[in-house]
Amino acid sequence: MRDSDIMEIRQLSLFDGMSDPHFDRLTRGAYVQTFPPQVDLIHEGDPCDFLHILFEGSVELFAHWNGRESTMALVRPVSTFILAATIRDAPYLMSARTLEKTRIVLLPSSDVRAVFDEDHAFARAVVAELAQCYRALVKSSKDIKLRSALERLANYLLRQRQRAGGAAAFTLPMEKRRLASYLGMTAENLSRAFKTLQPYGVEMDGAHVTISDPGDLITLAKPSVLIDDPAQ
Amino acid sequence: MRDSDIMEIRQLSLFDGMSDPHFDRLTRGAYVQTFPPQVDLIHEGDPCDFLHILFEGSVELFAHWNGRESTMALVRPVSTFILAATIRDAPYLMSARTLEKTRIVLLPSSDVRAVFDEDHAFARAVVAELAQCYRALVKSSKDIKLRSALERLANYLLRQRQRAGGAAAFTLPMEKRRLASYLGMTAENLSRAFKTLQPYGVEMDGAHVTISDPGDLITLAKPSVLIDDPAQ
DNA sequence: GCTACAGCTTGACATATATCAATTGTCATA
DNA sequence: TATGACAATTGATATATGTCAAGCTGTAGC
Numbered sequence: 329m330r331d332s333d334i335m336e337i338r339q340l341s342l343f344d345g346m347s348d349p350h351f352d353r354l355t356r357g358a359y360v361q362t363f364p365p366q367v368d369l370i371h372e373g374d375p376c377d378f379l380h381i382l383f384e385g386s387v388e389l390f391a392h393w394n395g396r397e398s399t400m401a402l403v404r405p406v407s408t409f410i411l412a413a414t415i416r417d418a419p420y421l422m423s424a425r426t427l428e429k430t431r432i433v434l435l436p437s438s439d440v441r442a443v444f445d446e447d448h449a450f451a452r453a454v455v456a457e458l459a460q461c462y463r464a465l466v467k468s469s470k471d472i473k474l475r476s477a478l479e480r481l482a483n484y485l486l487r488q489r490q491r492a493g494g495a496a497a498f499t500l501p502m503e504k505r506r507l508a509s510y511l512g513m514t515a516e517n518l519s520r521a522f523k524t525l526q527p528y529g530v531e532m533d534g535a536h537v538t539i540s541d542p543g544d545l546i547t548l549a550k551p552s553v554l555i556d557d558p559a560q
Numbered sequence: 561m562r563d564s565d566i567m568e569i570r571q572l573s574l575f576d577g578m579s580d581p582h583f584d585r586l587t588r589g590a591y592v593q594t595f596p597p598q599v600d601l602i603h604e605g606d607p608c609d610f611l612h613i614l615f616e617g618s619v620e621l622f623a624h625w626n627g628r629e630s631t632m633a634l635v636r637p638v639s640t641f642i643l644a645a646t647i648r649d650a651p652y653l654m655s656a657r658t659l660e661k662t663r664i665v666l667l668p669s670s671d672v673r674a675v676f677d678e679d680h681a682f683a684r685a686v687v688a689e690l691a692q693c694y695r696a697l698v699k700s701s702k703d704i705k706l707r708s709a710l711e712r713l714a715n716y717l718l719r720q721r722q723r724a725g726g727a728a729a730f731t732l733p734m735e736k737r738r739l740a741s742y743l744g745m746t747a748e749n750l751s752r753a754f755k756t757l758q759p760y761g762v763e764m765d766g767a768h769v770t771i772s773d774p775g776d777l778i779t780l781a782k783p784s785v786l787i788d789d790p791a792q
Numbered sequence: 793g794c795t796a797c798a799g800c801t802t803g804a805c806a807t808a809t810a811t812c813a814a815t816t817g818t819c820a821t822a
Numbered sequence: 823t824a825t826g827a828c829a830a831t832t833g834a835t836a837t838a839t840g841t842c843a844a845g846c847t848g849t850a851g852c
Contacts, residue, residue, distance in 0.1 A: 392706075393702065400701060415691040418695065445680075459643075462697065463645070463650065468701065469700065474624075478808095517808090534818085555625060708838075708839095710838095735799075748800090748802085749838090749839060752839095
């Protein structure tokens with residue numbers, strides 16, 4: 329691993345307050361890798377050998393059952409994924425693939441567990457990260473179980489608008505068929521849902537979405553801080 | 561808090577390896593309470609004042625949105641709930657109510673965080689518990705997103721059978737309408753789903769279920785360790 | 793034993809969502 | 823520019839699931 333990479337990683341909140349010897353131990357067996365789009369990083373069921381830290385690009389977490397596939401989450405920088413599997417030394421529950429050109433740090437899971445056992449600051453950081461992931465997943469479950477497909481899309485668009493700093497226009501971060509899977513519907517239904525939202529001020533051109541006045545959409549979507557606010 | 565209660569709590573894996581002073585500090589402001597059935601313990605959105613540890617009985621976690629309600633999980637002894645909210649000092653994302661007579665230990669959240677910062681063994685135990693909860697939730701999400709209502713019921717019944725030690729007969733741990741909500745369907749549909757499973761060897765009498773030969777049901781349900789095995 | 797109530801079930805019907813098939817659009821590449 | 827591959831869209835239709843209303847069933851209280 330290059331010194332510049334190590335310097336960059338050291339800045340992460342996950343390693344904040346960690347002692348230098350522990351950090352060295354953690355990064356000795358680590359490596360940084362850059363992947364092109366559409367590369368399978370992880371396959372569910374495999375043993376968890378590395379904790380992944382996403383630096384640049386984006387990664388899709390998805391799951392299979394009985395020949396079906398569903399997108400579970402989109403991971404964005406800077407964030408870890410499959411932390412829980414690393415901690416428990418258990419097999420992956422989800423698969424992962426890159427969506428675009430992506431730079432990832434791989435830390436050997438056994439080192440993560442060993443340093444975790446010795447470095448208190450790291451343990452605290454891991455718990456904070458894991459609790460954050462857990463709460464994000466609870467919100468996602470509430471979204472799926474309490475809302476219709478149209479309501480999920482409406483709220484998703486409002487969240488994306490928020491993410492773009494409240495700008496009227498933004499670009500969808502993944503293909504529509506993946507978005508459909510993430511929102512728990514088919515691509516065909518997503519297409520129709522977008523059309524249904526046109527009278528609510530949602531304009532769409534390819535992956536480009538414009539919501540000039542979100543008022544009507546908010547009335548329809550009824551966003552809640554307990555589902556849609558990433559800070560909560 | 562009575563000495564016998566303190567003794568009992570001390571046995572929990574969550575407090576295993578923790579120093580006595582830290583344990584004392586954690587339990588000084590704690591109390592044990594017994595609740596009758598149908599008592600609201602927690603309301604989503606409220607600040608998180610206590611970490612709850614369920615000792616006896618059972619607790620339903622549920623969520624609201626726009627006048628709708630959905631059962632998110634059933635908590636059984638011995639297990640914590642709303643650990644993530646405690647760690648992050650964030651509002652509850654789910655509500656909780658007792659389903660039967662229930663004994664719960666309440667630990668002040670601020671004490672949990674303080675001791676967590678000082679006691680490494682406790683930090684490790686918290687992470688293990690949180691990672692477990694996270695993985696349970698991932699499995700639940702996969703169940704909801706990848707399976708039809710009938711498949712969810714079939715797999716649920718097989719999991720309950722497993723929980724009963726593989727016994728042919730067992731009792732549903734909650735009312736059918738709650739089970740329906742947990743499985744993401746209406747009570748009417750659950751009723752029909754049970755009927756559909758009759759040819760697969762599922763007999764039902766009230767809350768009592770008998771699956772003499774699970775072979776056909778397994779063929780239909782296609783259970784997966786990555787969704788249905790609580791140990792994974 | 794009755795009664796009242798709540799939960800469960802059933803049937804008829806409505807709606808949401810999925811599926812299938814065909815078409816259009818888009819982009820990379822020859 | 824033409825071509826092929828693939829995503830997105832559209833319309834027609836099928837299926838899953840929800841809603842409503844009625845009846846059933848068990849049980850707690852009298």
